[in-house]
Amino acid sequence: MRFIFSSGSFLVLLALFLVAGSAPAWAEAVPSAAPHLEGSGLGLMWAVPFMGMLLSIAVVPLMAPNFWHAHFGKVSAFWALAFLIPCTLVFGAQTAIYELAHIALLDYIPFIILLLALYTVAGGVRLRGTVWSSPGVNTMLLLIGTIVASFMGTTGAAMLLIRPLIEANIWRRHNVHVLVFFIFLVANVGGSLTPLGDPPLFLGFLKGVDFFWPMVNLFLPMALVVGILLAVFFLLDSYFFRMEVESRPPEESEMVPLSIEGWVNILLLTGVILAVLLSGFWMPGISFTVNHVPVQLQNIVRDLLLLGLVFASLTATRDKERQANAFSWFPMMEVAKLFAGIFITIIPAIAILKAGGEGALAAVVDLVSENGEPVNAMYFWVTGLLSSFLDNAPTYLVFFNTAGGDAETLMGPLSATLVAISCGAVFMGAMTYIGNAPNFMVRAIAEERGIAMPSFFGYMGWSLVFLAPAFMVVTQVFF
Numbered sequence: 263m264r265f266i267f268s269s270g271s272f273l274v275l276l277a278l279f280l281v282a283g284s285a286p287a288w289a290e291a292v293p294s295a296a297p298h299l300e301g302s303g304l305g306l307m308w309a310v311p312f313m314g315m316l317l318s319i320a321v322v323p324l325m326a327p328n329f330w331h332a333h334f335g336k337v338s339a340f341w342a343l344a345f346l347i348p349c350t351l352v353f354g355a356q357t358a359i360y361e362l363a364h365i366a367l368l369d370y371i372p373f374i375i376l377l378l379a380l381y382t383v384a385g386g387v388r389l390r391g392t393v394w395s396s397p398g399v400n401t402m403l404l405l406i407g408t409i410v411a412s413f414m415g416t417t418g419a420a421m422l423l424i425r426p427l428i429e430a431n432i433w434r435r436h437n438v439h440v441l442v443f444f445i446f447l448v449a450n451v452g453g454s455l456t457p458l459g460d461p462p463l464f465l466g467f468l469k470g471v472d473f474f475w476p477m478v479n480l481f482l483p484m485a486l487v488v489g490i491l492l493a494v495f496f497l498l499d500s501y502f503f504r505m506e507v508e509s510r511p512p513e514e515s516e517m518v519p520l521s522i523e524g525w526v527n528i529l530l531l532t533g534v535i536l537a538v539l540l541s542g543f544w545m546p547g548i549s550f551t552v553n554h555v556p557v558q559l560q561n562i563v564r565d566l567l568l569l570g571l572v573f574a575s576l577t578a579t580r581d582k583e584r585q586a587n588a589f590s591w592f593p594m595m596e597v598a599k600l601f602a603g604i605f606i607t608i609i610p611a612i613a614i615l616k617a618g619g620e621g622a623l624a625a626v627v628d629l630v631s632e633n634g635e636p637v638n639a640m641y642f643w644v645t646g647l648l649s650s651f652l653d654n655a656p657t658y659l660v661f662f663n664t665a666g667g668d669a670e671t672l673m674g675p676l677s678a679t680l681v682a683i684s685c686g687a688v689f690m691g692a693m694t695y696i697g698n699a700p701n702f703m704v705r706a707i708a709e710e711r712g713i714a715m716p717s718f719f720g721y722m723g724w725s726l727v728f729l730a731p732a733f734m735v736v737t738q739v740f741f
Contacts, residue, residue, distance in 0.1 A: 297353075297554075298364070299361060300613070301610075301612075304617075306614075308611075320717075322337065342606040342607060346358055349609075349610075360554055365608075367552060373601070373605075374601070376534075377703075379571055379572050380415055380534060381417065383527045383531050384421035387531075395430040395503075397499040400427070403426070405492060406423070407423045407444070409452065412459040416698065418534070419453075420704055423448060424704055424708070434503075436502035438715060441713060441715060445705075446728070449704055450688065455481065457473060457542065458535055460654070460688045460698070462657075463688065464542070466658065469662065469669050480681060480688075483689075486732075486739060486740075487689060487736060523583055523586075524579055526579070541560045544563075545560060546560060592706065597703055600702065615657075636676065641661060641665070641686065642683075642733075642737060643686065645683050645687050646687065646733070649690050654687040654690075654697060661683045689736075705721075
């Protein structure tokens, strides 16, 4: 409950601050133009806090793990202020308040509420018993998680299956690779088939992309990547499994029959899915403006329903069931605090990208077109590589708009371009720990159970060795 109360207080204070700074917007019948950042006028120096945030996540846990564990929230706040204070001094308080309101109300708060709902509800489901660890069983668990991720989201699938997978392999000395491939497949690539799977696809759905378009058009690229990774994993896990000569697997007498506890939370997971779908299908045309930021009624209702499901899960699930599931709020707190810093410091980086050819990153934008025609291979790689370090949802939107921004055209003549953008955003979120929120959560849960997960750069080494070749094959086959 500590996370609920501390985060709840933060959200209340943030809302009061935003409303206080937005009184003119409430009073005006027609709000004036928002005092936003113009990316064309920003130099790369404005991206320094974002780079500092990334380097802190990459280096500090490795160099000073005890300091990081105790003060990661302060580090995140430092880099957020390193952008907000200069932004206020140079562009004025109204611009800073608008940018903070925009990123908080439209991106960060809904993002955290959805993650909180999936984390809390999935954390109330416990697969009780002993799953026998073997290369075949591990591969099957990864396949099941990959399929489930498209229908309950990468976060929900990861939180549902990560603990049983850890329990199955906790006795092994060589088990890090299992968690790494879990992040590759369940926390990222598996979310490719529906808008519920990964935030970028949901944003595309809100922009007019048909609900079933990803299932039809992304299935083959996803199947190719999943097939390659599962085959490699099976061979790798078989090799490490044969090396487990000093580790003792559980005896048959120690095996406990499988059963599921917390069935009510499976029903609540269905409620989470329906709440998200509601905000996509129900369009009442009503919005509320906070400091020039329009907040749609359907999104407010969705977030309130999700918070209601969080409290329903906490009420319906006994504490001892969560304790037996090794459930704690620390992973959620870590994600909430670190992504607050990421979302704030990313503001100027996204503004520069949105400026296109007039921005400081014009060379990056120019890579994706030649003589006015889209270069789909570059759309795949540029969208993907930026999604590895930026949040993949806004990066998807940037290149969605770079390709024209018209959903009908992108589903028609430019369908291959939208496939490239979608695959890049979803697939390459697996390249780094910060590419997608579940990556952090899986790492934090694994480390809580005593598994020595790779460092930031160590994980990138794994992704370069195993993911990059698979993506090169996808490029040759599809783009």
